[in-house]
Amino acid sequence: MRSPELAASRNAHMSPLLVKELRDALSGRALWTMLFILCPLVGYSFFQAVALYSEASASARDSPVLASGLSPLDGVLVPSFGALYLAVTLLFPFVAIRTLGHEKETGALRLLVQLPYRVPTLVVAKVAAISIAWLISIIPLVSVLIIWIVLGGHLYAPETLNLLLGHLLYGLLVGAIALFAAAVSESAATAAIIALAFTIGSWVLDFGLAGQPGLLEWISRLSLTQTLRSFEQGLLSLSLLLGIVAVICGFTALSAVWLHPGQRLQIKLSRSVICVAIIAAVLALATQIRTSIDLSEDQRNSFPAADQRALAELREPLVITVRLAPEDPRYVDLRRNVLSKLQRVLPNVTVRLATTGQSMVGSTSDEAYGEIEYSYGGRLAKTRSTSHREALPLLYGLAGKPIPTPIAGEDYPGYPLIAGSELTLLWFFAALPLLIAITWWWSRRVPRIPQQLVQDGGQT
Amino acid sequence: MTAPSVIRSLHLAEQATAPIHIAGLSKRYGEQRALIDVCFDVRAREVLGLIGPNGAGKTTLLEAIAGILPADAGDVLWHGTPLSHAHRRDAIFYLPDGLRPWDDQFVVRVVEFFATVYGHGQSRVAETIHSVGLSPVLNKRISALSKGYGRRLMLVLALLTPQPVLLMDEPFDGFDLRQTREIMGVLRDVASRGRSLVLAIHQLNDAERICDRFVLLADGQVRGIGTLNELRARSGKASARLEDVFLALT
Numbered sequence: 001m002r003s004p005e006l007a008a009s010r011n012a013h014m015s016p017l018l019v020k021e022l023r024d025a026l027s028g029r030a031l032w033t034m035l036f037i038l039c040p041l042v043g044y045s046f047f048q049a050v051a052l053y054s055e056a057s058a059s060a061r062d063s064p065v066l067a068s069g070l071s072p073l074d075g076v077l078v079p080s081f082g083a084l085y086l087a088v089t090l091l092f093p094f095v096a097i098r099t100l101g102h103e104k105e106t107g108a109l110r111l112l113v114q115l116p117y118r119v120p121t122l123v124v125a126k127v128a129a130i131s132i133a134w135l136i137s138i139i140p141l142v143s144v145l146i147i148w149i150v151l152g153g154h155l156y157a158p159e160t161l162n163l164l165l166g167h168l169l170y171g172l173l174v175g176a177i178a179l180f181a182a183a184v185s186e187s188a189a190t191a192a193i194i195a196l197a198f199t200i201g202s203w204v205l206d207f208g209l210a211g212q213p214g215l216l217e218w219i220s221r222l223s224l225t226q227t228l229r230s231f232e233q234g235l236l237s238l239s240l241l242l243g244i245v246a247v248i249c250g251f252t253a254l255s256a257v258w259l260h261p262g263q264r265l266q267i268k269l270s271r272s273v274i275c276v277a278i279i280a281a282v283l284a285l286a287t288q289i290r291t292s293i294d295l296s297e298d299q300r301n302s303f304p305a306a307d308q309r310a311l312a313e314l315r316e317p318l319v320i321t322v323r324l325a326p327e328d329p330r331y332v333d334l335r336r337n338v339l340s341k342l343q344r345v346l347p348n349v350t351v352r353l354a355t356t357g358q359s360m361v362g363s364t365s366d367e368a369y370g371e372i373e374y375s376y377g378g379r380l381a382k383t384r385s386t387s388h389r390e391a392l393p394l395l396y397g398l399a400g401k402p403i404p405t406p407i408a409g410e411d412y413p414g415y416p417l418i419a420g421s422e423l424t425l426l427w428f429f430a431a432l433p434l435l436i437a438i439t440w441w442w443s444r445r446v447p448r449i450p451q452q453l454v455q456d457g458g459q460t
Numbered sequence: 461m462t463a464p465s466v467i468r469s470l471h472l473a474e475q476a477t478a479p480i481h482i483a484g485l486s487k488r489y490g491e492q493r494a495l496i497d498v499c500f501d502v503r504a505r506e507v508l509g510l511i512g513p514n515g516a517g518k519t520t521l522l523e524a525i526a527g528i529l530p531a532d533a534g535d536v537l538w539h540g541t542p543l544s545h546a547h548r549r550d551a552i553f554y555l556p557d558g559l560r561p562w563d564d565q566f567v568v569r570v571v572e573f574f575a576t577v578y579g580h581g582q583s584r585v586a587e588t589i590h591s592v593g594l595s596p597v598l599n600k601r602i603s604a605l606s607k608g609y610g611r612r613l614m615l616v617l618a619l620l621t622p623q624p625v626l627l628m629d630e631p632f633d634g635f636d637l638r639q640t641r642e643i644m645g646v647l648r649d650v651a652s653r654g655r656s657l658v659l660a661i662h663q664l665n666d667a668e669r670i671c672d673r674f675v676l677l678a679d680g681q682v683r684g685i686g687t688l689n690e691l692r693a694r695s696g697k698a699s700a701r702l703e704d705v706f707l708a709l710t
Contacts, residue, residue, distance in 0.1 A: 107559040111617070114552075453568065
């Protein structure tokens with residue numbers, strides 16, 4: 001049995017550990033370098049986005065139809081946040097790796113694991129520091145939002161916050177992967193290679209496998225960048241949210257498994273297997289959740305409100321058989337315009353790809369290629385259109401329901417804005433980097449030493 | 461009672477009084493056997509010297525005892541009860557050799573971190589800092605410290621920990637003769653206040669001056685345990701220095 005004195009030594013407060021982790025993150029050059037690089041990247045992206053948005057707005061000045069296509073989310077926010085995505089993908093792993101890799105390299109980890117904290121507590125403190133580092137790194141993006149409002153731009157809070165949430169989750173995901181890489185590697189360089197293999201490997205999946213049929217298409221969905229897609233479209237999918245959180249927690253748990261240098265390899269491996277199994281189970285569970293919230297102001301992920309209401313009353317299973325190859329642009333259109341919206345609004349939708357395993361080139365000689373068959377309540381209807389304006393009347397016909405009357409005044413007006421943003425370049429290329437440099441210099445100042453500690457004979 | 465059973469009961473009685481008993485620790489690195497069935501006790505308030513040449517297995521042994529390195533076999537017992545891997549840190553604190561942790565932080569920050577983790581007030585911190593002479597460099601970054609001050613910092617961190625057993629790897633490395641004597645005084649004081657110290661030392665003169673007992677280690681095996689006089693008796697060299705005793709027994 002352990003003595004009471006020993007048991008008491010295991011209950012230390014979390015706050016000193018959190019403060020230490022934060023100081024470690026701020027004292028490294030990785031975070032500040034990332035911030036310096038982000039300023040011009042974000043600034044130039046924002047400048048370009050505003051210039052293009054202004055140009056489009058000028059064309060749409062006299063056309064309400066054109067104006068309705070001008071959404072600040074697509075036109076300004078997503079391009080500006082793209083710079084953050086780039087920095088988080090390429091630079092943030094170094095910030096996250098440093099929280100553990102530096103301690104491994106200097107041997108500090110051997111002291112840390114002997115302190116009265118459980119290993120998961122140590123890892124959670126590091127994840128907290130990584131989260132705060134991410135929050136610091138979005139300072140240029142926060143200034144983008146403020147400048148956009150100052151320029152007279154429009155922001156819709158739900159879709160903006162949703163976009164921020166998506167980037168936060170992506171940042172934490174990259175951070176958790178980098179932390180895991182640092183936990184399994186002996187050096188920061190090896191950890192960087194592992195982490196970048198995940199992040200840059202995602203680009204390979206995006207560019208190389210996306211749109212390919214069959215298994216390749218499924219593999220392409222493992223890309224980390226897929227996590228941002230629906231957030232950029234203003235959609236909050238609970239399935240995706242749960243999946244990302246599960247993977248973040250999973251990599252954090254794996255980091256805890258691999259952190260302690262005194263643990264046997266067999267134990268680490270067996271615990272890793274359990275972790276991976278739990279993550280897989282949660283991911284499988286997440287795929288069953290179909291709830292999602294359309295937070296976009298223009299409701300781009302939903303049908304018009306009248307259709308949404310009418311479709312919500314359809315309770316029978318709908319089976320859609322699509323004779324299109326997955327890489328066919330028409331299938332992409334169909335998914336975006338019809339299938340994904342139907343899957344959100346109807347309780348029971350099954351989509352079957354009749355061309356599974358066939359390529360677009362091989363299928364075009366088939367006369368039926370391009371047909372989309374809707375089966376509802378024992379009745380069938382076919383069309384080749386990928387627009388909801390064709391598909392929904394067919395569906396109402398199958399269900400024996402009248403086509404709903406559109407609700408007046410529900411159209412998205414669009415937010416055209418002609419603004420000059422040249423001066424903002426001064427902020428992003430000079431003022432903000434200068435402020436960051438001053439903050440960095442201030443953070444490196446010598447701390448105040450309590451008088452009691454320095455009153456000494458002064459041995460040298 | 462037979463002779464072996466008397467020896468066994470004496471051994472058990474000794475284990476009961478010793479806070480830590482190392483029972484048969486073994487460790488392999490591939491084909492190389494770094495530790496072979498290492499057994500010894502660490503008694504309360506003693507300074508135990510772990511003596512051996514470079515490559516004898518001193519660091520491996522200390523790391524295995526502290527639970528920082530997984531041992532292939534063996535146990536560490538706390539008052540006769542096996543101390544699980546996760547609970548080693550409750551009884552033992554190990555100060556590795558040649559560390560320069562958190563090197564871009566200020567000395568005072570790292571000292572404050574350890575002090576707040578263990579709930580020490582400023583007077584205790586000041587006393588510890590002054591005892592090892594760390595005050596002049598509190599406002600320096602750890603990366604800027606000399607080897608000697610780096611050592612003093614590590615010593616301060618170790619002295620702020622509350623574990624009853626303190627393992628230190630080459631604690632006098634980096635100190636000159638005068639400084640070594642000062643630090644020996646500090647460590648002696650620590651032992652007299654109730655902590656047990658296990659010091660891995662390869663300078664036998666230093667070891668002879670500070671240690672109460674010795675564990676002689678060579679090629680991963682314990683070659684002798686006891687006070688200097690006991691080891692002298694075993695080696696048959698009545699007035700020999702530790703150096704000669706070590707050479708005779710290993």
